[in-house]
Amino acid sequence: MNIGQAATASGVTAKMIRYYESIGLIEPPIRTQAGYRVYTAEEIHELRFIKRARTLGFSIEEARELLALWRDKSRASADVKTFAMKHVRDLETKIDELQAMSRTLRHLAQTCHGDDRPECPILADLALPDARQPPAEKKRGKAKTHADCTCDEGDTFSRRH
Amino acid sequence: MNIGQAATASGVTAKMIRYYESIGLIEPPIRTQAGYRVYTAEEIHELRFIKRARTLGFSIEEARELLALWRDKSRASADVKTFAMKHVRDLETKIDELQAMSRTLRHLAQTCHGDDRPECPILADLALPDARQPPAEKKRGKAKTHADCTCDEGDTFSRRH
DNA sequence: GCTTGACCTTACCATTATGGGAAGCACCAT
DNA sequence: ATGGTGCTTCCCATAATGGTAAGGTCAAGC
Known part of the structure; x- marks a missing residue:
């Protein structure tokens, strides 16, 4: 079983098999x-395990931990379950984020006429002065230190609400 | 308005502002x-536009196109809408994938006792010989060309379904 | 034996978007 | 003048994967 066959047998490309070896995953x-x-049948099995873990959205490092649990015949199933549920929460956090994006955009698109006129609430939203999104606080005082600034600064920056 | 202030005013880090410049986004x-x-107020505005697009999950290249549409005062709102909806579909495709992962893992975890015994259906699933996931077809004949192969190959490979 | 084609090897580069750091210059306040 | 903070550029790193190039290998056909 050389690498090409291991690849088709496991669903992991030859490239990735070599990579996994290089990072000590296998x-x-x-x-x-x-x-x-x-490769032995055992090793193919391991590759398939990794492939499946990746398919379920585990990172390579997470796959490494899962492999360790798999090999450890004395593991407690509670540990595996905890690990899996942690990942489920990660997935759902991501899902929520994507859904928020999707929802927002969908709403915006809904109010967009979608004709040949230029007015577009989608672009209007993107161009909003500040949609008070991120609570990105920085420890800085007056912030007015620039010297020979040539820019025209009206009250533009006090507008950030 | 130098870069640090542009950063706080726009929500884009100074690092990223320079990067956007280097790739010709701004x-x-x-x-x-x-x-x-x-930076002028105009440019800050542009950065905020980009930031918002990124927050909505658009890639930098997509943000570039949105910027172009924004600048093009004669765009048709239909173009923007189409673009936005394409992105919504991308987001939802991603959401579906993540939900499939989450669902599968949740089911597996549900059947896992989660005690101190080693038996675990989650690991058992990951270790399945072949969960007929990917339709990865390759154009290859018998695939039995290796020479001094020392591996023990039972019927392991004919088992892939 | 020699050629051919498919396969293997390593090494390097690219991707996406972002962060981190170093070395050095600029600015401003004390 | 000195120190602190901010700016500059340049280089490196991340995660996971794909691509390519240059070269060795194997099996088969002539």
Whole structure:
């Protein structure tokens, strides 16, 4: 079983198999005299495990931990479950974020005529002076230190509400 | 308005502002004699536009197109709407993927006792021989070309369904 | 034996968007 | 003059993957 066949058998590309080896996710397999990597059924199984974990959205580092749990025959299933549920929460956080984006855009698009006139609430929203999104507070005093500034600054910046 | 202030005013870090300039997303601002970048209110506005687009999940390249539409006073709102809805579909595709992952993991976790015993359906699933996920078809014949292969290959590979 | 094509090897580069740091100059207040 | 903060550029790193190039290998056909 050399790498190309390991790839089709596991669903992990040859490129990625070598990569996983390079980062120590999998052990270096034995080699033929010519230097070809040779994989055992066991190793293919491991690759498939990794593939499945990736498909479920686990990062490579998370896959590494899952592999460790898998190999540890004395693990407690509670540990696996905790780990999995943590990931579920991560996924759902991400889902919520994406849904918020989608919802906002959908609303905006709904109010957009979508004809050949230029007026567009979508662009209008994007161009809002400040949609009070991020609570990005910085520790800075008056912030008025620039010297030979040539810019025209009206009250533009006090407008950030 | 030099870069630090432009950053706080727009919500885009100074690092990113320079980056956006380097990739031509924004025009290079004028400079003081000393080489300091100086931003106009207009440019801050533009940065805020970009920031908002990014917050809504548009990629930088998409933000570039939105900026172009914004600047083009003769755009048709239909174009903007189409663009936005395309993005909404992208978002929802992503959401669906994440939800599929979440659902699967949740189901698995549900059947996991989560005690101190090692038996765990989550790991068992990950270790499944082949969960017939990807339709990864490759154009290859018998695929049995290796020479001095030392691996034990039972029927392991014919097992992939 | 020699050629050919498919396969393997390593090494390097690119991607996306962002952060971090170093070295050095600029500005401003004391 | 000195110090602190901010600016400059340049380089590196991240996560996971794909691509390419240059070269060795293997099996098969002539």
